[in-house]
Amino acid sequence: MATLEITVAAYQLKCAECADALGTGDTTTARVKCAQATAILAGMALKMGNAGELIEQRESLRGLKDAIDAVEVSGTRAADDQRMIFTTMGRS
Numbered sequence: 001m002a003t004l005e006i007t008v009a010a011y012q013l014k015c016a017e018c019a020d021a022l023g024t025g026d027t028t029t030a031r032v033k034c035a036q037a038t039a040i041l042a043g044m045a046l047k048m049g050n051a052g053e054l055i056e057q058r059e060s061l062r063g064l065k066d067a068i069d070a071v072e073v074s075g076t077r078a079a080d081d082q083r084m085i086f087t088t089m090g091r092s
Contacts, residue, residue, distance in 0.1 A: 004036065004040060006040055006044055011040045011041055011044065015033075017029075018030050021033055022067055022071050025071060031068055034064050
């Protein structure tokens with residue numbers, strides 16, 4: 001049984017949680033929240049017909065995914081910089 005509802009409020013909450021994760025550089029959580037927002041968004045209608053039938057659905061959260069990718073790239077670069085090892089050779 002589903003634990004999330006397909007509502008605008010649920011979608012906005014997942015987007016806000018994704019933004020929070022991006023703010024802390026937690027790209028793993030950001031990806032999960034983006035995926036949840038995408039799933040919620042896929043279940044919501046963009047336009048409805050006269051009888052309530054679905055006419056058009058939203059396509060993607062491309063901008064949000066691009067933001068996650070940008071944070072992930074910068075996080076990877078920062079982690080690479082922290083792994084630099086400096087060694088010196090001394091005389092015995």
